[in-house]
Each structure stands twice: as structure tokens, then as C-alpha cells.
Amino acid sequence: MSESNIVLGYWAIRGLAEPARLALHYSKTPFTDKFYVQGEGPEFSREDWLSEKEKLGLGKSLNDILSSHFNLYFDLFILSKIFPIYLIWSMVT
Amino acid sequence: MVDGDLKITQSKAILYYLGRKLNLLGKNLTEEAHVMMLCEEAHDIRSNLSGIFYGPKGESKEEMQKYFDNQLSPYLKRIDNYFGKNNTKFAVGDHPTVADFQLFDYIDASFLLDDTNTGIDKYPNIKRFLQTIRELPEIKDYITKAHAELPVNNKSKFS
Numbered sequence: 001m002s003e004s005n006i007v008l009g010y011w012a013i014r015g016l017a018e019p020a021r022l023a024l025h026y027s028k029t030p031f032t033d034k035f036y037v038q039g040e041g042p043e044f045s046r047e048d049w050l051s052e053k054e055k056l057g058l059g060k061s062l063n064d065i066l067s068s069h070f071n072l073y074f075d076l077f078i079l080s081k082i083f084p085i086y087l088i089w090s091m092v093t
Numbered sequence: 094m095v096d097g098d099l100k101i102t103q104s105k106a107i108l109y110y111l112g113r114k115l116n117l118l119g120k121n122l123t124e125e126a127h128v129m130m131l132c133e134e135a136h137d138i139r140s141n142l143s144g145i146f147y148g149p150k151g152e153s154k155e156e157m158q159k160y161f162d163n164q165l166s167p168y169l170k171r172i173d174n175y176f177g178k179n180n181t182k183f184a185v186g187d188h189p190t191v192a193d194f195q196l197f198d199y200i201d202a203s204f205l206l207d208d209t210n211t212g213i214d215k216y217p218n219i220k221r222f223l224q225t226i227r228e229l230p231e232i233k234d235y236i237t238k239a240h241a242e243l244p245v246n247n248k249s250k251f252s
Contacts, residue, residue: 008094014246015247017107018240019132022197022236024115025235044247057100
């Protein structure tokens with residue numbers, strides 16, 4: 001078999017990843033078992049893995065993430081300019 | 094999962110990719126169809142489990158037992174019959190496929206709901222199947238060590 005650079009990223013649980021891990025172990029395929037850790041209670045944050053998942057497959061590209069932030073800040077900037085004008089206008093009319 | 098330039102998410106897509114790559118997807122199209130059918134069936138079981146493990150009923154042993162007896166038994170019965178009817182060494186044919194690993198892990202997890210620990214006796218073919226996978230020389234050590242130490246589920250406010 002060709003050389004493998006497989007990285008399997010998932011929570012440090014069996015969850016939905018264990019069948020794939022078993023297949024990799026069974027076939028003696030070298031791979032990196034990358035474990036992500038859930039936050040402590042009461043929130044049990046899932047950010048550690050979910051933010052990483054966003055960068056894979058169906059997730060957002062870095063470009064999408066940057067541009068959505070840009071749009072948000074741009075919108076806030078415009079609002080911050082328009083709202084005072086609206087306030088003044090509403091007082092004088 | 095990342096494999097060179099390929100970056101994918103979704104557990105079943107990853108499993109089928111690995112199945113093709115590692116020659117664990119059956120030896121012809123018919124076997125492959127059965128492998129996928131069983132993987133989907135097992136995934137349905139796992140989705141049911143997540144619903145109860147991470148929900149309010151996951152707090153109560155009685156609720157979990159009730160769920161095992163009423164909701165999961167039709168799935169287990171179906172799989173037990175399937176094994177009985179086909180009578181092959183592994184889930185599909187006489188060689189391991191990814192369906193074996195998907196069925197093994199998800200069926201094994203479903204017995205966590207069974208507080209009586211005797212539920213397995215109703216499914217002799219499943220019992221034999223789980224034992225066959227546990228004893229595969231290639232993964233025997235992994236199953237008794239790293240696999241056994243990993244929790245099945247994440248923590249939730251109910252667990």
C-alpha cells in the first residue's frame with residue numbers, strides 16, 4: 001500500500017469515529033489519531049473540534065470566515081454612522 | 094479526516110473512503126451494496142443512541158432500559174436475523190469489511206443501555222459476531238486497550 005498521511009480528527013471518544021479507527025488499526029495503516037477535547041461543565045464547550053471541522057470538507061474556507069467578519073464589521077461601521085444622523089433627523093422633524 | 098490533499102468530514106463518507114482505500118468494501122458491487130446497507134443500518138442505531146444518551150432520558154437507568162427493550166430491539170432482531178440467514182463468517186462474506194467495524198462498535202454501544210446485561214442472550218448471532226470481531230488478531234489488542242479506555246460518548250448536561 002502507498003504511504004499514508006491520514007489524520008483522523010475527532011473527539012477523544014468512540015462516538016462516530018471508532019469504526020474508522022478500527023478499520024485503520026485492522027489494516028495496520030499508520031495514521032494520526034487527533035483527539036479534540038470538550039470543555040468542562042456546565043457548558044461542555046464543543047469549540048475545540050467544531051472550529052477545526054469548519055476548515056475541512058463542507059466547512060467554511062478561511063476566505064469565507066474572513067469575509068463574513070469583514071461584512072459584519074463593515075455593517076456595524078455603516079450603522080454607527082447612519083444611526084446618529086437618524087436620531088438627529090428624528091428630533092428635528 | 095485529512096489524507097494528503099483530501100479533506101473530508103462526515104463519518105460515513107470517511108468510512109467508505111477508507112473502505113475503498115484499504116480494500117474493506119467487499120469484493121464486488123453486490124458485496125459493496127450490502128456493506129453500505131449494513132453501515133447505514135448501524136448508523137441508524139447510533140443516531141438513536143445519541144438521541145437518548147444526550148437527552149434527558151440519559152439520566153435514568155429505567156428510561157434507558159425501556160428504550161433498549163422497546164426501540165432498539167427491532168434493529169437488533171433484524172440484524173440478528175440477517176446474520177442467521179446469511180451465515181457468513183463476517184457481516185458480508187468471509188472477509189472483514191468496514192461494515193464489521195461499524196456494526197461492532199455501534200451494536201456494542203447499544204448494549205450500554207441494557208442494565209440487565211442479559212439482553213445480548215436474545216441475539217445469539219449478534220453475540221457470536223461481536224466475539225468474532227473482538228478476537229480478530231489484528232485488533233484484539235487495540236480493542237482491549239485504547240478502545241476500551243475511550244468513553245463512548247461526550248459529556249452533556251444530562252450525563
